[in-house]
Amino acid sequence: EVQLVESGGVVVQPGGSLRLSCAASGFTFDDYTMHWVRQAPGKGLEWVSLISWDGGSTYYADSVKGRFTISRDNSKNSLYLQMNSLRTEDTALYYCAKGVTYGSVHSWFDPWGQGTLVTVSS
Amino acid sequence: DIQMTQSPSSVSASVGDRVTITCRASQGISSWLAWYQQKPGKAPKLLIYAASSLQSGVPSRFSGSGSGTDFTLTISSLQPEDFATYYCQQANSFPLYTFGQGTKLEIK
Numbered sequence: 001e002v003q004l005v006e007s008g009g010v011v012v013q014p015g016g017s018l019r020l021s022c023a024a025s026g027f028t029f030d031d032y033t034m035h036w037v038r039q040a041p042g043k044g045l046e047w048v049s050l051i052s053w054d055g056g057s058t059y060y061a062d063s064v065k066g067r068f069t070i071s072r073d074n075s076k077n078s079l080y081l082q083m084n085s086l087r088t089e090d091t092a093l094y095y096c097a098k099g100v101t102y103g104s105v106h107s108w109f110d111p112w113g114q115g116t117l118v119t120v121s122s
Numbered sequence: 123d124i125q126m127t128q129s130p131s132s133v134s135a136s137v138g139d140r141v142t143i144t145c146r147a148s149q150g151i152s153s154w155l156a157w158y159q160q161k162p163g164k165a166p167k168l169l170i171y172a173a174s175s176l177q178s179g180v181p182s183r184f185s186g187s188g189s190g191t192d193f194t195l196t197i198s199s200l201q202p203e204d205f206a207t208y209y210c211q212q213a214n215s216f217p218l219y220t221f222g223q224g225t226k227l228e229i230k
Contacts, residue, residue, distance in 0.1 A: 045158075045166065045209055045221040059217035095165055102172075105216035108156035110177065112165035 002026040002111055004096050009116030016086050020116055022079040022096030030054070030074035033099035035109055036081050038092035046092075049081065050099065050107070064090075086120045093117050124148050124215045128208075128222035134230040139200045143225045145193045145210035154214035157186055157195045160224075161206045169208075170195065197227075205229050 008020040022034070036048040049060045049070040058070050069082040079096050094116050097109035125148040135141050145155065153173040158166035168177045170186035173193055183198040197204055210222040 044224045045211075047217075047219040047221070050217055061218070100168075100171065102213075106154045106213040107216075107219065108168060108171050108211060108213050109158075109166070110168040110171075112167075114165055 002098065004098065004111060004113035006094065006096050006113045006116035009094065009118045011119045011121060012086055013122050014086060014088055014120055016120070018083045018086065018118060020081040020083065020094055020096075020118070022081075022113055024077045024079065024096075024098070027098065029072075029077040033101050033107060034070075034072060034079045035097045035099050035107070036070060036079075037095045037097055037109065037112070038090075039095070039115070040089075040092045043092075048094070051079070083118070086118075088120050091118060091120045123218050124151065124212050124220055126210055126212055126220050126222040128210055128225045130225060131223065132226040132228060134228045135200055136230045137200050137202055139230075141197045141200055141227065143195045143208055143227075145188075145195070145222050147191045147193075147212055147214075150190045151212045151214035153189045154212060155186075155188070155193050156211045156213060157184075158209045158211065159204075159206045160209065166209060171213075200227075202229075 003025045005023045035050045051058050051070045067085045071080045095112045097112045099107040101107040127146045129144045155173045157170040160166040174186045185196050207224045207226045
């Protein structure tokens with residue numbers, strides 16, 4: 001069974017830093033692009049970042065570019081999101097998701113982890 | 123960025139009803155569209171991809187159609203477990219994938 005389990009979400013002050021982790025199992029992790037998607041409380045879904053199968057390519061939403069860094073360790077079947085200079089508007093449930101990609105550029109998300117909650121508040 | 127607009131934002135329906143949710147893209151996205159179902163406190167679940175392909179394990183009462191800018195998700199006969207929030211997502215504009223704002227399907 002494909003499984004994604006996120007961890008690392010906590011309450012952090014504005015300007016602080018945090019690293020989220022996502023442990024993957026049940027599939028060949030290094031065959032897939034991986035994504036982070038977030039959902040602010042009571043709001044919709046926002047794509048945050050993606051990383052290619054080998055970690056060689058990374059992309060970010062404009063809202064997090066320059067502050068967040070996505071990475072992966074294929075030897076540990078793990079995905080990470082380093083979050084710096086956190087703002088109150090970064091408060092959200094952060095999901096990791098496996099990318100189902102066609103033609104290298106068209107991607108949807110399946111499955112998703114259960115999410116980890118990041119709260120940015122003083 | 124491609125904007126995705128869903129309508130309605132919420133809908134009330136009864137078990138056994140046929141329900142249609144619409145998603146409109148701000149520019150053409152061919153058939154690069156997915157639909158997700160999200161129940162309270164749960165992660166989104168992929169239902170439909172490539173506008174009309176049913177994800178494995180998803181009941182056949184769910185169907186998707188459309189191409190270009192206009193898309194629909196149809197549930198042919200609502201079941202109690204279908205009451206949830208539904209999101210569309212465009213997969214055309216790499217890497218800035220965007221979602222609709224969601225449609226909440228409630229019990230009448």
